Amino acid sequence: MKFTEDDFKNIKKAIDEGGKIWENKILLSFKKKFKSYYRSISNDQCCYCKRDIKAEFKMVIDIEHILPKSEFVDLMFDVINLSVSCKRCNMNIKKEDYSFVKDSKLIKENHLDKDLYKIIHPNLDSYFDHLNYNVEIVNELKIVKYRVVGESEKGDFTYKYFKLFEFEIDLMNHAQGIVVRDELSELIDFDTAKEIKELLNKLKAK
Template sequence: MELVFDELDLVDIETAINEGGKIWYNPVLNRLKDKIKDFYTSGDTSKCCYCGKLFQGEFRMVIDIEHVLPQAHFASERFEIQNLNVACKRCNMLIKKDDLTFLINPAIANNYYDSNHYKIIHPNLDIYSDHLILKTFRDGDSIFNKYVVKTKDKGLFTYGYFHLEKTEVDTINNSQGIKGNKGLTDKIRGAIRVRLYQLLVKI
């Protein structure tokens, strides 16, 4: 099953584009946005397309519709189905935002949906578990996350780019009643951060 836009969706998209301004935030798109979220969050295994955090029981407002290629740089891909998925606010707003260092060549001009253009695991072009596996263990109220990095390219890059080591530490700290700290890694973006992890993480 795949996400498909019907005639009514296309009319709403055309209306939003023709009205201009902040196209993605036009209220005429609210029904379309609900459709996208419903598609990706239906079922018990709905999750953030980058960190794998489960959305089960989450309030819909904490789930973002994600444009893999950011709208700020790739407006033409705003409504391209292969460019859409859902992400947690941590991965989407705190980390990725409008950054382009996850691309092999940020000046990518065509053939946007070739997996080889992406350093990260693309949620619609790649199979996540081929590169990264999230193992979650629960002991009563304590939850522990551990990522298994399977590939030195996309797996390792995604692990570093989205600070996934920090989510592992945070789940352990939280289980012990230790409040999380924003560390230096929160301020190191993109390829530099990944290079640090290449020095620290062995596959």
Template sequence: MNYTEQEIAIIEQAKNNGGDIWNDQILNPIKRRVKLHYRAINFEQCCYCRRDLQDEFNMVIDIEHILPKGNTLFSEYMFDIENLNISCKRCNMNIKNDRIDFIVDLSKIKPNYKVSGKYHFIHPNLDNYFDHIDYESTIRNNKKLIKYNSKSEKGKYTYSYFHLDRIEIDTLSKVQGVEIKTNELNPDLPEDIKANLEQLLDKLQK
């Protein structure tokens, strides 16, 4: 995606207006286009946990600034398309927010931040997520089971950083219909679902 000349002019106007630049109302049409762009690119998935955003309204999906706009070191990248993506509020607001501990070496991140090796986690725009993590989703009726299988150091870091194990545990709990308090599975579950759950429980205990 490239900004149009008109959009560039609007961005410059927002900067000139000062204050809370990102939340200037004149940017709303641009932000909608950014969200639509990344919703298509990401196949309607959060860029960090890959959970489905298909049925979410634009307003509840966050535009993610990989290098946080709230940090004065990176405010110049506020509108860089390569520094933007979309994420769920869990990953953006509850976990990542303005943290910068995912940067390998803060002293070397600039001037060229568009290098995969400068990030510990899977960069939404510089890396292929599925080269580092296999994301598995099993659905039966209204129950969904999610599993993540890390395939690289970046995958392991991302799994830990975004607490993806909690998503696995949460979906496992919902499939069983109760909170997980023991390793005993519901005997009434279909065999294929039980096999997936057993594998996940074994993985979580390691």
């Protein structure tokens, strides 16, 4: 994606104004364009779990800073450090964490070195060289299975870090007609899940 002259002007203005730079309203058009671009090249898939964002999540899609902007301010607008993800992977699991890097000092010197990441990097790695995402659909039922390719350490780490096994369990339970009453499925959007959990906790307290 190419930055236009207006993009540069707006980014510079947002930086000059300070505060929460990324939240500055002057960047809305840039962020909209960026999100549209990355959705198109990712086939509307979350960069971490590869789930279909458009069809399955029906939620707000996040522009994802792979290395969090709170700690890596200089990479806030670096296209290699940006992608699109579902809220589950971004806000519910990863948040501001970057324990998935092998060396926090070296990563600041060279964030383009894919070997410094334990996870599959959305822009530096080929996802399916490390982790396969298999979907089987029978009528209205969908079964999902992730499979680590060979002995890929990145595939194994990504599978565990983003708790991808939860998708497999959720959908398998659904296929078998099992309803989990005490725990909310991670397939529910984050804000709704939080609200429902609070209501369930109130019921348990009675």
